[in-house]
Every structure is written in C-alpha cells, then in structure tokens.
Amino acid sequence: MAQELNPVLGNMANDPKATEDFSKDAEEVIERVDTMKQAGRVEEAVEEMLALEKKCRQACDGRSTSKLLCKICQTYFDVKDWSKLKEHIVLLSKKRGQLKRATTDMVHLVMSWLDGLDKETKLELIGTLNEVTEGKIFVEVEKARSARKNRVHIEPDAVGAPEKDYIRTQIISKKLNPKLLEADDFQDLKILYYEYMVKYWLHEKKFLDASKAYLSIFKTASVQADESKWKPVLTAHALFLTLAQYDNEQEDMLNKLDTLEAKKLDKVPVFQQVVKLFLRKEITAWPLANEAEVRSHPVFQDESHEGGAARWDMLKKRVVQHNIKVISEYYEQIHTARLCELLCLSDKEAETELSELVCSKFVYAKIDRPAGTIKFGKKQTYTDRLNDWSGSITKMLDLVENT
DSSP states (O other): OOOOOOOTTTTGGGGOOOOOOHHHHHHHHHHHHHHHTTTOOOOHHHHHHHHHHHHHHTTTHHHHHHHHHHHHHHHHHTTHHHHHHHHHHHHHHSSSSSOHHHHHHHHHHHHGGGSSSSSHHHHHHHHHHHHHHHTTTGGGHHHHHHHHHHHHHHHHHHHSOOTTTHHHHHHHHHOGGGGGGGSGGGGHHHHHHHHHHHHHHHTTOOOHHHHHHHHHHHSSSHHTHHHHHHHHHHHHHHHHHHHHHOSHHHHHHHHHHHHHHHHHTTTTTHHHHHHHHHHHSOOOSSSOOTTTHTSSGGGGGGTTSOOOHHHHHHHHHHHHHHHHOOOHHHHHHHEHHHHHHHHHHHHHHHHHHHHHHHHSSSSEEEEETTEEEEESSOOOOOOHHHHHHHHHHHHHHHHHHHH
C-alpha cells in the first residue's frame, strides 16, 4: 500500500486522525473472507466487509479501511467478476467521507492488474479508474498513469482502424472517453480520433455530428495556434452545420459560431457570409453569390470524403428549406404559385420540401391543393381559441372602462 499519498500536496493529502483502531477486526474479517470465497459465498463475504468498512471509515481508520477496500476488489478480481469489480470501485470511492489513503491504495491495486488483462477488460477498467480519479487532486499522479496506459491501447486501435470499417470505428469510439483527449500531450491523438469520427458520421449522413467533430478539432490548442490549420477546420465546421437538418440545436450552434468566433470568421468572409445567410430572416438567392469559392471547399469535393456532389445538392436543399421557414414567418397564407416563384421551384418540388419541414415539425402548414393555397401557422386548439376570446373580451372591457 502507498506509504505517502502525494508529497507535493503535504497536509492536503492527509486524512483526519483516527478515533478508533479496527485493525484486529479487519484482520479477522479478511481471514474469514478467503474461506467464504472458496465456499462460493462471495456476496456474503463482501457484505460483511462493507459493514466493517463503514465503521472504519467513520472512525477515520485509514489503514483498516484501505485493507478492506483492497480486499473487496481483490475478491471480485479473483473470481473474475468484472462488472461487480467496476461497480464496487466506483461505489467505494464515492462513499461519504471516504478516506484518501483508502482510495489511493485501491486505485494502486487495480492499476497493478492492468498489464495482465485482455484488451477489452483493460480498457473498461481504465475507464472506471478515470471516473474514480476525476477531480481528486490527491490521485492526480495515478490519473496521469491511467491516461498514459489508455493512450497506449487507444492509438494502435485508432491508427489501425480500416478506412471503411465503420462498425469497428463505432465500437472503438464507444470504448474511449473523449475527456481524456483534452490533455496537452494527447492533442495529435485527439485530432486523429475526431478525423475518424468525421468519416464515420458522414457515412451515417449525420452532418450535425460531423460538425461537432470538426468543432472539437478546432478547439485543440495546436490547431488554434496555427491559422493554416484552423481556417479549413472552422470553415468545415460551419459548412457541415449548414448542411445539418434544421432543429433548435443546429440553430443554437449557428448563433454561437457567429457570435463566439466572429473574429476568426472575419478572416474567411465568404464562409462567414454563408453562416449569416442561414441566420438572417431573409430569402437567400440560389446560386450563391460566391458559389465557385464555396463549392471548391473540401467539404464539397470527393478527395477528402466521398459524396461531395451530394453534399452540394444538400446545401441547395437547406437553402430552400431556410427560405420556406422565412416565408412562413411573413405569410399567414400564400398561393402555391407565388411560393414556387419565391423558391424558384416547381409545384412538386416546393410541396416536397414543405412537407419535409412539416413532418419534422419545424414549420406548421396546411396545403389546400384545390384552392392552390398554403396556410402557415399551428392549428389552434379549442383551448387556444377560448384564451384568445377571453383576452379580447378583457381588452375591450378595459377600453370601455378607460373611455
């Protein structure tokens, strides 16, 4: 067990002085546990240790508490019950008033097992250790070691994942904790990880997630420090954001991009203009004013990711949908012919785009084909009508009284 938690922290890493000594009780329980384990009474043995652990913890008996925590973990390790082991590592570390020495010794013990485990179990245990050590300064050294071990196993998987093995990419991504990639010495790995995720999300046609992946790359310190790196990443983030389906999250991210990254967007004015087109409550003309430069971006080329032409068609579709949204805010009712004229689309194309927005509940509209009209706005319920009528009556009575 650790003799000194963290010498740099001094007294900050020390536990309160013990008020009672449970060392003999702990030794007796631990001796009985081995016998009970051999008899298959593992859960009963753990329950007995947990009962004594509470007394030791409340009496600040760090040595006895440490022995019990380590024995609980050792018991589950010996019977290869990995789910129970992970569960109790977290449970024991989060006990109220848990002692620092006990937590540190438990983490040390679990880390000593990692090299002898298969890769899947090892990654799961490392993830558990990262959860346990998060925010605990007295185990910062252990957290760093755990992060390094994680990198040793993450990097070969990330680099070795085949270009189009999307199932394997998804499986590997679920094993990783993205928070670990925020460390300064993991910047190159963070970029590599999110580059793979971009490929995966584009394969799944999830442009919003691809945009988020580019945003994570953009926020990397090494990218921020180099204009030649952040410009293509920022513009890719912006374009994929405009390609994403309309919803509140997408609109919120567009507004944040326009506000928080205004200075950087000023250096890429063409793409800044694209972002603003989707934020303004104005009809956007197609083709775009700087179509040639926008279309030459890697997002719309096949060199970086297949499907560039399809993404360009999607951009046109999003512009049309944006225009419908703008029209719905200015018109309560419009003739179908006028809508087609504003959108520069045929009747069938306009109806298809409008229907998609209605199905996604981004726009409320009702099409009257015989009359050739479209009515915008959510249909009022009987309650809404009564509320409007009540409000009108109240206003009228106020006017009469004032008069």
